[in-house]
Amino acid sequence: MYIKCRGLVIKQSDSGEKGKVLTILTENKGVIYAKAAGGKNVSAGYFRCCQLFTYSEFHLYSGYNPGVLTILDAVYYRSFFELSKDIEHFALASYCAELCKLSFVGNSDDNEILRLLLNTFHTIEKEDYPHDHIKAVFEIRLGTLLGVAPYIAECDTCGKDLPSEDALTYFDVDTSCVRCEKCVPLTESRGPIIHIPAAVYRSILYVINADKYNLFTFKTDDTTLEIFAEVSEKYLLRRLEYQPKSLPLYKSFKGINN
Secondary structure: OEEEEEEEEEEEEEEOOOEEEEEEEEOOOOEEEEEEOOOOOOOOOOOHHHOOOEEEEEEEEOOOOOOOEEEEEEEEEEEOHHHHHOHHHHHHHHHHHHHHHHHOOOOOOOHHHHHHHHHHHHHHHHOOOOHHHHHHHHHHHHHHHOOOOOEOOEOOOOOOEOOEOOEOEEEEOOOOEEEEOOOHHHOOOOOOEEEOOHHHHHHHHHHHHOOHHHOOOOOOOHHHHHHHHHHHHHHHHHHHOOOOOOHHHHHHOOOOOO
16 A cells, blocks of 8 residues: 655764664654655665654555555655754654654644744754743643643632733642632642743643734743743643653753843
């Protein structure tokens, strides 16, 4: 069976002396694994399509082992390979790619997750925003696309509209809901519970509702960003119940070039 699909290479490994096995996030086939015979050979027609963080249209063949496809040809569209040449960019890109890979279940056809990753890579490449800003926006938006967006319209205990001038707003990581200060001590939680200023609240709300073309285009001060980044990471990893292997690498460069 022959298959044609667009996708982004998020991982590569050697297969023999000249070949590669690629992990590809695709538009309509979820995550696929594809052999590229001669993928390490510069003279191969699809050589540059087989590089890490490259987006292409792949022409594939499914043989006796449907779990691993064979690349017959590929059409190059866009490369983010330069991200792999900067260790801090690479760490953030790898983290985002790992979470997207986890988010594809079976042959998911949720193209928006792939589009989010491409948009995130483009934003990292431009270097217009701090890494923590890009990471936090990505995390909130990925959770939104997965149907587990934070519920921040009102206190999940008393129903009070939040944020409010007469009540501080707290975010319960365990439930992904907000709570007013009066209800925090009245409700059991596996926590943590984090106080979020109005600026953090607005940042979360913006990311949930923004169109994909303007997703990253807002600014925060250092204090707001610190809390925003803490909330977004703890929230998403709690919802996914997963600790990314690439996160320690990103953490090791936290604050550098930001």
